[in-house]
Amino acid sequence: MYFFEMLLSALSLSMDALAASLGIGACLGAATGGAAALRVAGACGGFQFAMPLAGWFLGSRFLVFISDYDHWVAFGLLALVGGNMIRESFRPEDPTCPASDPSCGVALLTVAVATSIDALAVGVSFAAVGAPVMVLASWSGAITAFACFGGVMAGFRVGQLFGKKVEFAGGLVLCLIGVNILRVHLMG
Numbered sequence: 107m108y109f110f111e112m113l114l115s116a117l118s119l120s121m122d123a124l125a126a127s128l129g130i131g132a133c134l135g136a137a138t139g140g141a142a143a144l145r146v147a148g149a150c151g152g153f154q155f156a157m158p159l160a161g162w163f164l165g166s167r168f169l170v171f172i173s174d175y176d177h178w179v180a181f182g183l184l185a186l187v188g189g190n191m192i193r194e195s196f197r198p199e200d201p202t203c204p205a206s207d208p209s210c211g212v213a214l215l216t217v218a219v220a221t222s223i224d225a226l227a228v229g230v231s232f233a234a235v236g237a238p239v240m241v242l243a244s245w246s247g248a249i250t251a252f253a254c255f256g257g258v259m260a261g262f263r264v265g266q267l268f269g270k271k272v273e274f275a276g277g278l279v280l281c282l283i284g285v286n287i288l289r290v291h292l293m294g
Contacts, residue, residue, distance in 0.1 A: 111283055112237070116245035118279040119158075119228060120253045122191065122221040123150040127254040130208045130217070131261015142209035143258035149214050151251025153222035155243050161229020162239035176234035177291035183231045184284030187224045191277025209258065224280075235287060 127146050134142055208214065225246060232239045 111286070112241055113245065114279055115228060115242055115283060116249050118188075118277075118283070119154060119222075119225045119246045120250040121275065121277075122224060123154060123218075123250045124253040124257045126150070126217050126221050127257025128261040131258040133208055134258070134261070140259075142207070143255045145209050145214060146217075146258050147251040147255035149218040150221060150254045151247045153218040154225050154250035155247025157222040157225035158229035158232065158239050158243040158246060161226040161231075162233045163229075165230035165233030177288055180231035180234045181284040181288040183227045184280050184287070187227050188277040188280030188282075188284065191224070191280065192274055193277075195271070195274035195277065228280075231284075231287075 127143075127150065130142070130146055208217065225243075228242070229239055232242060
């Protein structure tokens with residue numbers, strides 16, 4: 107996989123976490139501080155780093171069974187993840203915020219895991235096409251951490267305006283990367 111595609115993959119994977127961070131910042135409102143932003147950035151960035159590695163490990167163990175169809179697997183996973191992100195971008199948001207602090211405890215763990223499930227599937231697809239997953243994992247973790255830190259801090263001001271649009275853009279990019287993998291394989 108080329109540099110540009112790898113960068114786009116990492117950026118796209120961070121979109122769910124960015125959207126969640128904007129929401130967390132909006133929920134915390136004026137009380138949003140650096141400590142909350144650091145907690146969210148650390149948790150989401152850490153999971154975005156670990157999940158592609160876990161997906162690649164699982165995918166590489168089963169690659170013997172799917173090598174004739176690997177390009178279809180990669181396309182299918184990316185299209186599924188991207189399509190789900192696009193679908194979620196049209197779902198109405200719950201205007202109420204939880205009473206507890208969403209930047210810590212079980213709430214934060216749930217957000218970090220839920221927003222990184224996509225990265226697990228992308229890791230499987232990277233194993234299928236033989237792409238270097240460590241680069242993706244590193245970039246995805248770092249980009250997500252920075253995006254989440256900024257997202258929480260900016261959430262009070264811009265969370266309601268851009269949250270769903272960011273998720274839509276990330277889903278579209280993942281779908282296009284899947285189409286490109288299929289195109290490259292089928293056209294030689």
